[in-house]
Amino acid sequence: MRNAPSYLAATLAAAAFAVVPQAQASDVSGPGISFELGVAGKMTPRYFGASNLVLSPVPLFRLKRLELPNGFSIGDGSDEGFSLSPSIDVIGERSVKHSPELVGLTAIDTAVELGIAAKYQTANFRVMGAVRRGFGGHEGFRGELGADVIYKANEQLTFHGGPRLNFGDSKFANTYFGVTASEASGLFPATNVGGGLISAGLEAGLRYQFDDYWAVEAGAGWSRLTGDAAKSPITAQGSKDQYTLSFGVLRRFDIGF
Incomplete structure (x- = not known):
């Protein structure tokens, strides 16, 4: 597996399926929280700029609704409208052990990114963005912007697709694309x-909703490294074109306070 933190997070997400069901609330109105929890397998480049892909487990968490007893609320439980949610990502370590073409470069530890995501969605369209701060392997900021056209084939099957832009500040960019004097x-x-636009691309996916609680999702993406990231000698050892594939299972939970 790509890294221990993502494996542990995925294991915890899977274990929650067996622990939380008894906390479901049949009535999702009033104070409470509604969220989706799941786990996915995701094929991503071994490191930023790499041409080979590796499979990693990825935890999935999506906040649908949060209403506190004092009246504060986020979301209404549906996918439409404006919503905020946590944004979490894990970047695996980069080392010569797994990527001998990077001989001479210092190993980079696993990074955990924590932040916030925002989305506005209608029946057939959505725009979204996220910003996160890294801890561990890098201590910079990274963000994404995207938009999707949504096509609902029937009550269970939904397709989506659209452009994606990925950004990073100079700390993030130099960690993964820079070379120090000592290296x-x-x-x-x-x-x-320099920081700025790191890559631009497209993403498409589908979701199949089995019932009110269970769903599966699959997706594929392509992005092209741009600017200094594309010109980096690290990228020259791999490819400017970056691909991803994913498949995940999610379960919805409604818990009243």
Whole structure:
């Protein structure tokens, strides 16, 4: 597996299926929380700029509704309208052990990113964005913007697809695309990378809703590294084109306070 933190998080998400069901609330009105919890297998580049893919478990969490006893609320339980939710991502370690083409570069520890995501959705369209701060492997900020056209084939099957933009500040960009003076060699000249737009691409996916609680999702994406990230000598060892594939299972929980 790609890294221990994502494996542990995925295991906890899967274990929750057996622990939380008894806390379901049949009435989702009033104070309470509604959310989806699940786990996915995701194929991603081994490191930013790599051409080979690795499979990693990824935890899934989506907040549908939160209403506190004092009246504060986020979301209404449905997918439509404006919503806020936590945004979490895990970036696996990068080392010569797994990527010998990067010989001479210092290993980068696993990074955990924590932040917030926002989305506005109608029946056939949505826009979304997220911003996260890294801990561990990098201590910069990373964000995404995207938009989707949504097509509902029937009550159970929904398709979506649209553009994606990925951003990072200079700390993030230099961690994964820069080369320090101490690392510099004939293969990897010293490189300083500026922040900004890291990549742009497209993503498409589908969701099949079995019933009110269970669903499966699948997706595929392509992005093209841009600017300094595309010119990095690290990217030169792999590819400017980055691909992803994923398949996940989710369960909805409604818990009253």
